[in-house]
Amino acid sequence: MTTAINDKAQVSLPSDTEVRVTRDFRAPRTLVWRAHTEPELFRRWIGGYPGWSMPVCEMDVRPGGKYRWRWRMDEGGKEFGFYGDYREVDAPREIVQAEYYDPGDFGGAMPAKDPAITRTTFTEKNGVTTLVVLMDYGSKEARDAAISTGMTDGMETSYARLDTLVAEQQRG
Amino acid sequence: MTSSQRLDATFAALADPTRRAILARLARGDASVAELAEPFAMSQPAISKHLKVLEHAGLVSTAQDAQRRPRRLEGARLGEATAWLEEYRQFWERRYRALDDLLDELQGKPSRSRRKRR
Numbered sequence: 001m002t003t004a005i006n007d008k009a010q011v012s013l014p015s016d017t018e019v020r021v022t023r024d025f026r027a028p029r030t031l032v033w034r035a036h037t038e039p040e041l042f043r044r045w046i047g048g049y050p051g052w053s054m055p056v057c058e059m060d061v062r063p064g065g066k067y068r069w070r071w072r073m074d075e076g077g078k079e080f081g082f083y084g085d086y087r088e089v090d091a092p093r094e095i096v097q098a099e100y101y102d103p104g105d106f107g108g109a110m111p112a113k114d115p116a117i118t119r120t121t122f123t124e125k126n127g128v129t130t131l132v133v134l135m136d137y138g139s140k141e142a143r144d145a146a147i148s149t150g151m152t153d154g155m156e157t158s159y160a161r162l163d164t165l166v167a168e169q170q171r172g
Numbered sequence: 173m174t175s176s177q178r179l180d181a182t183f184a185a186l187a188d189p190t191r192r193a194i195l196a197r198l199a200r201g202d203a204s205v206a207e208l209a210e211p212f213a214m215s216q217p218a219i220s221k222h223l224k225v226l227e228h229a230g231l232v233s234t235a236q237d238a239q240r241r242p243r244r245l246e247g248a249r250l251g252e253a254t255a256w257l258e259e260y261r262q263f264w265e266r267r268y269r270a271l272d273d274l275l276d277e278l279q280g281k282p283s284r285s286r287r288k289r290r
Contacts, residue, residue: 007272009265011257013183019260023268027275035274045270144176147260 005128016140019147021133029124032131033092036120037061047071056081062089067097070104080104084115095120099135116146175252178230182253185229190214191222195231195245202235202242 005024012020025032035041039057047054049071056070063086070081081102088096098115119134137143173181185191194208209219223243226232230249235242276282 009261009268011261011264013257021261021264023264025268025272025275027279031275031278032271035271035278041274041278045274046267048270049266140180144179147257 006130013143014134017138017143018134018136019143020135023131025129025131026127027129028127029122029129030092032129033122036095036122037091051075055079061086061095063087065089070102078105080106087117092122094122116142178249179253179256181229182231182249185225185231186253188222188225191226194219194222194226195250198232198243198245202244204240204242208243 005026006022007024007026009021009023012022014020035045037059039059042059043054043057046069047057051074052071053074054069055072056068058069059065059067061067065086066083067086068081068083070079072079081104082099083102084098084100086095086097088094096117096119099118100115116138117136119136121132121134123130123132135143135146137146186195190212193212197203197208197211205216205219205223208223209216212219223232227234231246233244233246235244
């Protein structure tokens with residue numbers, strides 16, 4: 001019926017300072033592009049962590065334009081985020097952006113070498129869009145820290161909680 | 173080695189295609205250096221060099237058989253390395269499932285992840 005696609009995110013380490021995430025989507029490239037560049041659409045998927053809201057999602061997607069994203073934990077209201085500027089914008093093919101970590105109320109910082117440079121490419125074949133996100137953290141330490149902790153910890157915890165809840169409800 | 177140094181050694185060892193092929197072969201069972209060299213257009217000393225890197229990273233050990241000295245895959249260390257990246261991968265996968273849903277909705281399709289969670 002439909003062609004096999006790589007619909008599970010794949011992660012690789014192309015160099016000591018980089019990490020690459022690849023994923024296919026059954027949607028035209030222009031739509032995937034919009035979901036990455038229109039704040040109202042972007043916040044609906046990237047801000048949609050159970051237990052979190054995204055009070056700030058500003059993005060001015062053009063070369064030199066700035067962006068600011070902030071997430072807030074429902075429990076206790078702690079916030080953190082990312083901000084930066086767009087370095088290259090080639091609709092609907094490629095975005096390069098500089099990304100700074102904003103520790104907010106969580107404290108801590110990414111080890112030196114801010115900003116990370118993120119290159120996102122969109123290619124389409126037979127109605128399937130392949131997304132490649134290549135993040136260069138400038139140093140191995142910063143890259144490893146981003147993979148090990150970064151923003152994933154707290155959010156994963158709330159996801160794990162949700163998974164438990166869902167599993168319980170399905171059983172009951 | 174600290175766990176971070178261990179991961180470094182593991183990933184450095186995994187960065188080479190021949191070494192990954194050796195691990196794939198060992199995943200099917202223990203093998204001597206001669207057996208490991210066979211499928212590759214490589215000398216035994218060249219294979220031994222790769223094995224040394226894999227052993228340093230704790231990915232391969234030498235079994236107690238004085239004659240053949242078969243090499244063995246150390247699955248636990250490999251698991252440690254993949255677990256580290258796997259959590260990160262799942263983080264992105266969850267994001268992208270939410271994006272799947274949004275893209276489906278924008279195209280007027282029923283939501284996929286709601287139909288089959290996980």
